[in-house]
Amino acid sequence: MAEVHIIGQILKAVDFAEPHLYCKWSLQSGNAWRLVQGEVQGQSHVASHRLQSSSDFAQPLDIHLSTASVQGWPRLLVEVYAVNVLQQSWPVGYGFVHVPSTPGTHRLEIGTWKVAPNGLWQSLRERFGGGGAALSKTDLLYSGVERYKLQTLSSGKVIVELNLIFRKFDEYGVEFK
Template sequence: MAEVHIIGELSQSKDFGQQHLFCKWYLQIGNNWRLLSGKKEGQTQVSSNEFEDICKWSYPLDIHLATSGLQGWPKIYIQVFHLDWVGRSHLYGYGVVTIPTHPGQHELDCYTWRPVGNLRERFVQYFMGGGPQLKDPHLILSTTDRYKLNTEAMGVVTFKITVVLRHFSDFGVEY
């Protein structure tokens, strides 16, 4: 079987306009893929920086996958949350990044967005916190239904990863 090894870190977030952020991440793979080692999901610590608009997480990623086909290439989807002064977590963005298909070191920027509600929901969100969320977060992986959402752009999450491919040439895949 061909193998993909993803080593690196979920590095930082910027341009969110808030402090006290944390990120949940999930690995999405196709049916032909199998996780050999590592985790398919995780969560960073809450990070805050009072002097810059950057929260540094440096959360390690080490995922080893095996595959019998290229369909369903790995993607990582994320949810960024803001922790308010009361300790409540509020959704601050969704995002998806596709793992590069060629080996080497990569710095990937994942641009995030969040759903926008109607005027009443925005008013409540401003004073009470919270805001609209997707019932099924896996919807962000579907390109057919995502265009129907009313959204606003949020910040950027940076991944610094190294991709190692093994035995792909045995299956006639050149890179």
């Protein structure tokens, strides 16, 4: 079977209004893909920024996958959460990116969005640290079936660095140019 090694890190979140953030991540792929080694989901520590609009996570990724088909190519999903002094957390950004289909080093910026407040009360609650609206199903992140019904706002970006190693794809007739 062909293999993909994903080695890298979720570096940081930039341009978010909230000062205390953490990131949940997961790697989604099609049915032909199998996990050989590593973790396909995780969570970073809480990172704070005071003077700059950047929260550094440096969350390592080390995933080894095998596949017999390029269908269902992997994608990295991120959910950024804010935390207040009462240790309450709420989502402030959702986003995803497909893992690049070429070997080598890649620096990716994942643009994120959040569910827009639908009234004055929810807007005030979000502004003063009580939390914002959350998605009940995370598959809305990458499938456009129901996402068009949501009202959303842009939030910050998540910066990811990935080093990709591909093995045995030539045996399955896949060439990278």
